Amino acid sequence: xxxxxxxxxxxxxxxFRRIAFLPLKNISGIxxxxxxxxxxxxxxLKKKHHFxxxxxxxxxxxxxxxxxxxxxxxxxxxxxGLMRQFGVDGAIITWLDLYDKGENPKIGIGIKVIETSTGxxxxxxxxxxxxxxxxxxxxxxxxxSIKQLSNEAIKxxxxxxxxxxxxxxASRVEKTSFAIERFSLSPLVTQGGLxxxxxxxxxxxxxxxxxxxxxxxGKEWPLxxxxxxxxxxxIEAPKRQGRYFARLKLFMKNGMLSFLxxxxxxxxxxxxxxxxxxxxxxxxxxxxxxxKDVLIVFPELLVPDDIKLWGFHIYNxxxxxVRQFEGSGDLPHGLAWHGENDEFGRVDDGIYCLExxxxxxxxxxxxxxxxxIVVDNxxxxxxxxxxxxxxxxxxxxxxxxxxxxxxxxxxxxDKEENIYKMLEGKGKPPPMLESPLFKKKGLYFIIExxxxxxxxxxxxxxxxTQQITTTKPEKKEKVPIGWDYNF
Amino acid sequence: xxxxxxxxIFPFHNLxxxxxxxEIVTQIFLAELTKANLFNIEELGNIIxxxxxxxxxxxxxLDKASLLLLRRRYKVDAIILGDILxxxxxxxxxxxxxxxxxxxxxxxxxxxxxSIERNGEDYIKVLNIGRISSLNQLTQRVIKELIETMS
Numbered sequence: 001x002x003x004x005x006x007x008x009x010x011x012x013x014x015x016f017r018r019i020a021f022l023p024l025k026n027i028s029g030i031x032x033x034x035x036x037x038x039x040x041x042x043x044x045l046k047k048k049h050h051f052x053x054x055x056x057x058x059x060x061x062x063x064x065x066x067x068x069x070x071x072x073x074x075x076x077x078x079x080x081g082l083m084r085q086f087g088v089d090g091a092i093i094t095w096l097d098l099y100d101k102g103e104n105p106k107i108g109i110g111i112k113v114i115e116t117s118t119g120x121x122x123x124x125x126x127x128x129x130x131x132x133x134x135x136x137x138x139x140x141x142x143x144x145s146i147k148q149l150s151n152e153a154i155k156x157x158x159x160x161x162x163x164x165x166x167x168x169x170a171s172r173v174e175k176t177s178f179a180i181e182r183f184s185l186s187p188l189v190t191q192g193g194l195x196x197x198x199x200x201x202x203x204x205x206x207x208x209x210x211x212x213x214x215x216x217x218g219k220e221w222p223l224x225x226x227x228x229x230x231x232x233x234x235i236e237a238p239k240r241q242g243r244y245f246a247r248l249k250l251f252m253k254n255g256m257l258s259f260l261x262x263x264x265x266x267x268x269x270x271x272x273x274x275x276x277x278x279x280x281x282x283x284x285x286x287x288x289x290x291x292k293d294v295l296i297v298f299p300e301l302l303v304p305d306d307i308k309l310w311g312f313h314i315y316n317x318x319x320x321x322v323r324q325f326e327g328s329g330d331l332p333h334g335l336a337w338h339g340e341n342d343e344f345g346r347v348d349d350g351i352y353c354l355e356x357x358x359x360x361x362x363x364x365x366x367x368x369x370x371x372x373i374v375v376d377n378x379x380x381x382x383x384x385x386x387x388x389x390x391x392x393x394x395x396x397x398x399x400x401x402x403x404x405x406x407x408x409x410x411x412x413x414d415k416e417e418n419i420y421k422m423l424e425g426k427g428k429p430p431p432m433l434e435s436p437l438f439k440k441k442g443l444y445f446i447i448e449x450x451x452x453x454x455x456x457x458x459x460x461x462x463x464x465t466q467q468i469t470t471t472k473p474e475k476k477e478k479v480p481i482g483w484d485y486n487f
Numbered sequence: 488x489x490x491x492x493x494x495x496i497f498p499f500h501n502l503x504x505x506x507x508x509x510e511i512v513t514q515i516f517l518a519e520l521t522k523a524n525l526f527n528i529e530e531l532g533n534i535i536x537x538x539x540x541x542x543x544x545x546x547x548x549l550d551k552a553s554l555l556l557l558r559r560r561y562k563v564d565a566i567i568l569g570d571i572l573x574x575x576x577x578x579x580x581x582x583x584x585x586x587x588x589x590x591x592x593x594x595x596x597x598x599x600x601x602s603i604e605r606n607g608e609d610y611i612k613v614l615n616i617g618r619i620s621s622l623n624q625l626t627q628r629v630i631k632e633l634i635e636t637m638s
Contacts, residue, residue, distance in 0.1 A: 027510045072514065073532035097511045098623045108511075108623035110518050114530050120493075121528040124521030126514075128623040180540060245556075261560045263541040265552065 015164045016089040019045075019113075020054040020082050023063075025072030025095040028108070033099050034150070041094060041111070045158055054086050062086075067203070076119030077179040077203070083116035090165070091116055098128060105146040106130045107153045115165065122165040127156045178250065179203045180262060181229070185246060189267040189306060189361040192239040196266060198223060200231040200248070209250040209258070216266060217244045241270045269362035274302040275331070277356055283374040283403055285453040286339025286346065292454030295337045295373055299356060307331055310358040315370070322347055331358065339375050349376050376403050376453035384447055384459045388437065393445070393463055395433040401451045405429070408449045412463070415442055437463070491598070494589065495529040495563040496520070497538070500546030503574035509545070512571050512585065512626055519630045520567075525637055529561050537561075546570070551595050558592035565589045565598060573604070574622065581607045581622035583629050589637075601636045605629050 021042045026033055042053040062068075062085060068078055072095050082088050091114045098108030108128035115122045129152060131143040143149050182201040190196055198214050200223060212231050214221045217238030223231040238244055244266045250258040280296040287293065297312065311326040312335055322341045341347050352375060356368040380401035387394045393412075399405060408429035412421040420443065421435050429449060447459040496517050501509035513531070521528055537560075538545070541553055549557075549566070557563050569587035576582070583606070589599040607619035610628070619625045 027507050027514075029507060070532065070535065072510070073535055074530055075532035075536050076530070078532065079530070095510075095514055097507070097514070098621065104620070106621050106623075108621070110514050112514075112518055112521065112530075119530050119533055121517065121521050121530050124518035126518040126627055128621055128627055130621050130624070132620060179536060183540070243552075245552075261556060263537065263553070263556055 016049075016051055016113075018052040018054065018086070018088045019090045019092055020059060020086055020088040020116075021056055021092045021094070022059065022074065023056040023071055025093070027072070027095060027097045028099040030099045033096060037096065037109070037150070037154070038094055041092075041154055041158060044154065045092075045161060048158075049161065049163055054082075054088055058086075074114055074119070075179055079114055079116040079119045088116055090114060090122070099146070101146045103144065104131045105143065105149045107146065107150050109150075109153050109157055111157055113165065123162060125157055125160065127153045129153050129156075178209070178258070178260060180248070180260060183246070183248075183262045183264055185264055185266050187361070188264070189269055190237045191362050191364065192237055192241065192268045192270050194237050194363075196235050196237050198233045198235055198246070201229045202231065202248075203229060207253060210253045211251040213249040213251070215247040215249055215259075220249065237266060237268050239268075241268050243267050267362070269305075269360060269364060271303070271305075272364040272366040273305045273307060273358050273360050275356065275358060275366060275368065276300045276302055277368060277371065279371065279373075281454075282371070283376060283452045284339070285377050285455050286375065287377045287455075289454070289456075291450075291456070293338065295339075295354075297335045297337075297354065297356070298333070299331045299335070299358075301331060306361040308359050308361045311356070312337075313355045313357070314373075315353045315355065316347070317351055322352065347375055349378060350374075374403055374453065376451065376455065378402075379455040380405060380449045380451045380457040382447065382449055382457040382459050384461075386445070386461070386463065388463065391437045393435045393437055395435070395445070395447065397429050397431055397433065397447065399429055399449050399457075401428075401449075404452045406450045406452050406454075408447070410435070411446045411448075412438070413444055413446070414440060415444070491526055491564045491589070491591075493527040493529065493561075493563045494520075494565045494567055495534050495557060495561060496531065496567045497534055497569075498531070498545050499569040499571050499585075499587075501571045501574075503571050505574045508571045508574035511623065512569070512574070512630070515623075515626050516567075516569070516587075516630050516634075519627065519634055523634050523638075525634070529563055533561060549590070554590070554592040554595055563592055565591050574626075576622055579620065581619060581625040583622070583625050585629060585633065587633055599637055601633050603629050603633050605632075 021038050024038050038056055042055060046053050066078060066081060072093060074091060074093060079091055082091055093112050095110045098106050100106035110126040112124040113122050129149055131149060135142040181203050184199050186197045212223045214223055214233060214235060216235060221233055221235040223233040226232050246262045246264050246266065248260040248262060252258060278298045281292045281294065284292045284295050307330060309328050310331055311324060313321050314323040314337065316322050323337060325335055339347055352373050353370040354373055355370050359365045380399055383398040385396045405428045407426050409424040410433055411419055412435060413419045420438050423433060443463045445461060445463055449457045496513065499509050499512045517528060517531060557566060567587060567589050569585060571585055573582050573584035584604040586602040588597050591598050605625060607625055610617045610619050619628060
């Protein structure tokens with residue numbers, strides 16, 4: 001081994017004395033491929049570089065015992081296992097991704113060399129050839145035999161195989177002969193101080209560790225051995241809110257320690273979800289007249305949180321739940337209440353309270369303040385008396401509504417609905433309104449008042465004789481089921 | 488890019504209709520990148536184990552915590568992710584469309600990105616000379632071109 005310095009830090013030049021050849025990975029999609037490709041590569045390399053070769057047939061036991069299922073790739077733990085068991089400095093992986101015996105034969109073959117102590121790829125090459133690649137003028141030289149082509153491919157594949165390999169000593173990773181097959185914490189999100197179950201399955205390439213401890217939140221929690229590579233334990237979640245990465249401490253029988261990072265973290269969340277509710281139509285009339293028929297609630301998560309459950313509960317004045325909406329997962333963008341109860345009947349007019357509850361995945365619960373909402377399907381009461389004197393019409397208005405008037409309007413028009421005068425305003429109409437008389441017979445007046453829930457009262461009459469009409473919400477006409485061709 | 492010493496290649500996301508494309512392209516990319524001698528390269532086995540452990544799907548993007556863990560565990564400065572958009576032969580002419588990007592494990596930022604689309608006839612010089620007739624040869628050629636843009 002020679003040590004030298006490069007721009008990337010210290011490098012060591014290694015001469016591999018013993019190399020393991022893993023079985024060929026066949027991704028060509030063809031089953032009938034020659035079985036001796038790896039042996040031919042090994043033979044050719046051995047002849048040129050004079051190292052010992054461990055052939056695929058010698059590795060069968062190792063591969064079975066360590067459950068190496070994926071050919072074509074190797075983990076650091078497996079590479080180190082090869083190093084310990086066979087004393088190899090490197091492992092060679094080869095793959096065949098194209099093998100066509102046709103008139104124009106084709107082959108694609110790759111190789112990579114893995115340094116066994118670091119699991120790093122130190123050299124690689126790939127060759128893909130077709131018979132036509134060797135054709136010169138007039139079609140001469142074309143290779144038609146797959147055997148000849150594969151010999152040429154192997155020759156080219158290992159032509160530049162180096163006699164030594166540069167290995168970055170600074171980039172060596174933590175040495176281990178273990179691999180985490182499965183590690184889990186349950187739950188993954190919790191409140192501080194609550195119990196959390198840890199479960200681990202460790203694959204040991206040599207002997208298993210004597211003890212294992214889970215390092216989390218600055219504490220060490222011993223795990224109990226359960227057999228077949230499984231270790232389990234119960235820990236207490238750290239009290240402080242935050243994300244904690246789990247690490248394993250392995251106690252070896254020879255007194256050595258080894259550490260493994262799991263890819264798992266525990267989230268400790270002690271804060272209840274922070275949700276703001278905004279409302280549209282807190283006072284509404286669910287009478288399907290198209291005006292303020294529905295209460296809409298918009299919940300908004302102020303701080304990102306993982307919501308597990310949520311619910312909207314509507315109570316009557318006796319404190320009984322009349323309607324509830326519940327769900328799990330993300331909060332809905334908006335929720336509409338059409339004034340129905342849980343039996344899908346219509347609720348009575350009155351005051352109700354809405355309460356929102358939600359729970360995050362850690363179990364923190366948020367309960368909102370109760371918000372008052374009003375269901376009002378009753379139109380305002382409107383009484384008008386009109387006095388005509390001195391070319392003026394005086395309208396005396398009496399308007400009664402429990403939940404307040406939103407707006408009003410006075411319109412004077414003729415039969416053809418040409419408007420002569422219009423007065424309007426916000427809030428309750430004034431007790432007295434005046435309008436000049438127009439030199440036109442048969443004029444009508446209409447006074448409308450809308451309450452805050454969207455109910456409308458209308459008073460309509462001739463300017464001389466009056467009649468009171470307090471309108472109820474009109475029923476919508478049914479749409480004709482079939483086409484009316486006579487329209 | 489000059490600060491990157493070690494990289495990990497993640498299996499390419501195969502959006503083509505050829506099921507083997509992922510493994511073919513990923514392995515050729517790894518071999519060609521090793522040959523280019525630009526970086527030290529983490530072996531795929533560890534990366535596949537990491538994906539299984541973290542339950543990462545091929546093609547899924549990695550969050551900051553996973554990138555930091557890769558940096559800490561395998562000492563990789565960047566990861567390479569790629570997509571195979573087209574990998575097929577049409578009328579005997581191979582077609583390939585690839586994109587690849589390198590993401591820093593330190594900052595999570597993309598530090599290199601390239602996209603390439605070629606067919607076997609793009610390399611004809613004169614009288615059909617230079618034409619690439621095999622999809623695997625085209626893949627190797629295209630990946631070489633892609634890697635050249637790194638330096």
